[in-house]
Amino acid sequence: MELYGSYTSPFVRHCRIALAESGLDCEFVETDRAASAEKSPTKKVPFLRDDTLTLTDSTSILKYIREKSGRVFLEDVAEYDAFCLVNTSLDACVNLFFLELDGITTDRSDYLKRQKARVESTLSELNTMALAHQAPFNDMELRLGCYLAWGLYRQRFSIHAYDNLTHMLQALNNYEPFRDTAPPRL
Structure with a gap:
């Protein structure tokens, strides 16, 4: 699994926190505006790749991380x-x-x-x-x-x-x- 993003993005930071809490194995790949524009249809960060799955929004990434690690994303x-x-x-x-x-x-x-x-x-x-x-x-x-x-x-x-x-x-x-x-x- 790879998470693409920048160290300054608050959206990316939240995903990095969720990954740290989850214990899932994931590589963080620092990327800039040009690379994210080329690699993501939303032309922004974060985006996540896990085998054939690509997620392009921090909310879907968070839901995926939480569920993959057996946790609930947003209780109610x-x-x-x-x-x-x-x-x-x-x-x-x-x-x-x-x-x-x-x-x-x-x-x-x-x-x-x-x-x-x-x-x-x-x-x-x-x-x-x-x-x-x-x-x-x-x-x-x-x-x-x-x-x-x-x-x-x-x-x-x-x-x-x-x-x-x-x-x-x-x-x-x-x-x-x-x-x-x-x-x-x-």
Whole structure:
């Protein structure tokens, strides 16, 4: 089994954490934008290959890893919905990041202003949720932690006003699979 991705992607990081927790044998293959555009129909990372099976989205990869290792991926519809809420905010934030790299900022687009507002409103909502502050962490919490850590790493937002999110991220930073998958320092 091979997982393709970058060390800085929050989506890839979540898959790497799931693999570390699973004990499954998997090689991590670092790839860049050009290689992922060539090797994956989605032209993004992560993607996973296991014999004849190729998965091209982090959610399907996580489900596969969890089920292959005898674990459950997302216990119920409430956890799934919270996972989707995190993904909505993460997607908006990642898109804003890459658009800004291309010189397209929120001051030039009402749509992008709405995306930025979406990030803030979802962080506020996520802060109100019951979150684990010690292991074990569920996949929604792991995805949230990967998102928060990426957002801070890329200086996309601050979480100082969100005590619950801050405490959960501190707890995750002490969790070995999370800590060991941190991106390299800038």
